Amino acid sequence: MPPLDPRAILAGRPTARPSAGTVVTIAVSSLCLVVALTIMLHDGATGVPAAVVLALVPLPLLLAGILALDRLEPEPPDALVAAFGWGAGVAVLLAMLLNTAGLDLVWAPMLGSELGTYAMAAITAPVVEEVLKGAVLVGLLWFRRSELNGPTDGIIYGSMVALGFAVVENISYYAFAPPGTLALTFTVRGIVSPLLHPLCTSLTGIGVAAAALRGPGRSRALPVLAGLAGAVALHAAWNASSALGLAGLGAAYLAGVGVLVALAVVLHRDRQRIVALIQTHLPQYQEVGVVTPADVWMLSSLHRRQRARERTRATRGRGPARALADYQQAATELAMLHRRHGLGLVPDDAFVARRDPLLLLMHHARAAFA
Template identity: 50%
Template sequence: MPALDAQAILDGRRPGRHSVGLAVTMAFSVVCLLGGLGFDLFNSGTDVVPALLLAFAPVPLLVNGVLWLDRLEPEPARLLWLAFLWGAGVAVALSSVLNTLGLVLYTLPTFGAERGYYISAAVGAPLVEETTKGLVLIGFLWFRRREIDGITDGISYAALVGLGFACVENVQYYVQGYLDAGASRLLEVFFLRGVVTPLLHPLFTSMLGIGVAVAAMSRRRLTRVAAPLAGWLGAVVLHGVWNGSTGFGSTGISIAYGFLLLVLIVLLALMWLDRRRMIGTIARYLPAYTGTGLVTEGDIAMLSTMGGRRRARRWADRAGGRQGRAAMTDYQLAATELALLHWRVEHGIAAPDWPLRRDGLLALMHVARVAFGRGARPSVPPEWIAGSAPPSGFVREEAPTWLPYGGGREG
């Protein structure tokens, strides 16, 4: 009997099948990234090396911070990679070309040098860059709507796009600083862009991420159009506020920085509320499956707190080793996805093939429960993989009660 492809089930795709369009887009993004870095290397020679090191140094910490915020229901790795690579490759390349053309063909001839550069930075750059960054988010909304289960998902994708963009854009700023005044100026620019303001681009683009998430979770056609437009406008305005503040000296920059810090706090609060909503879906929809033996009251308590999930994975690791831990992780993710799927069904936004996804998640939960203490992933009947409902008389699997480990609900 064939074994379940756990990752395919969690990603909502057919086992063994991958998106050609996704692969091509990712490859194109990589080509744009390498081309941009190669251009910098050609123009600046070895001076680009310290700039590259400083630009990429904070990236692992920042990316892991974004992933940590979305750890309750993490997104498919391939889409997260695409978001980052699009920002670092395609968005940077398109923005560089369009910003330069706008500057040379319109703002400089129209407004002169000093005023033209300021208008280009405060108006032109926000319009261009938030559009090029946002294209991939619109693509996710169009082609991967089922992957967006809440505001947290939209913010996570948008933040990774922004981090990729900021990383490569910083290379150019660091190189220029080094060429202007050597290592001291390079470190000064790094402190300003890499330490003080590393989250600006993620923050701007998160506005569109929220708009895309609202559109993905709505049945109304007007909302599906208006929400992304409103999000894009919000991204442009925030970007313009920051760039425009530079024309008002340190006072203007300080006020803009404080305002954007408040926006960041609001975003974090929205993500916390979204997590509460997702936990609520677990408590609302999973009790219906207690009669199958796939879910117990203890499981629901465990799934409702990050600490309970973590302790359950540690238990599975002690009981079944690395594969036991992987099985517990699969169970937790599948159960969360099942609850969110029922939420989408109730709100009328689930894909027509949602029963197939439900049955695949149930099959994965069954296999994972069997594997908790055995250190292996057993096979399951082929009809489960094909998407038919699990047999009504399947054996109820015994599993540990998680109440002592899970505690109460997320506080």
């Protein structure tokens, strides 16, 4: 028998290598990013190195926060990188071209330069940008639906594509900031409102994740459109608030805080749902020797999972600790698989074909750490 490849089993593919579609997405996104930065330089952007540094300053903290939400059922790194790259490359370049075309061809001739710019920011940009960011989420729904197991996954992917978009958009704002306003621009975009894009696109992500869990015969378009409408509305409210001064900004900020609190509630309930699935579906595998009541208890808490890995690393070494981490993820994937099967999203033969490798991985992992 060929050696067991935990990464391939967890990914549900014959090999752990990224798929051709993921590689193409990352390559195209990288090319689009280069073109977008070239356009900025051609249009007279100044201080681009400093703008890049300022745009990257909040990124590690924001990435750490998003990935911290993704610990119970981690998403594949290649899919996360592709989502981030799409936002930073494809979405940014197309938004740049479409927003500029809308301003030059519609709003400026109709309303003049100043009012036309405001109309573009408040009306055109939210629609264009949220549709372009959401496109990669719809791609996940179409090509990698099994990765979308609940609203947490939608929030993770939505936040990743939005962070990619926000970083490059901030480079543009900083590079074109009028003299003497760079510090203020950084304060507004990098400190006061770094979560604007992730909050907006997370709403689209929730809609896409809800569509992914709809059973056969039910329309998937409605939840996607509802999430996208929420994203556009929040984005438009923020952009339009600039015309109302501090009062408008405060109202938009409160709306953003309200969405953030709502997302926190959704994340908490989704984690409870996943724990309930683990406690419901895993005990049936006690008879085959891959799960014990103690394992179910350990798997039902992020804190207990981490403590178990730390103890195993301290007493057995890194290899068994890695095997325990694989066991934890495989067990969670197995619980998610049962839910999709129960919803009619996975046929019986596909369920068995996915279940058996996960059980095999759990068996081998237990032999390494138990």
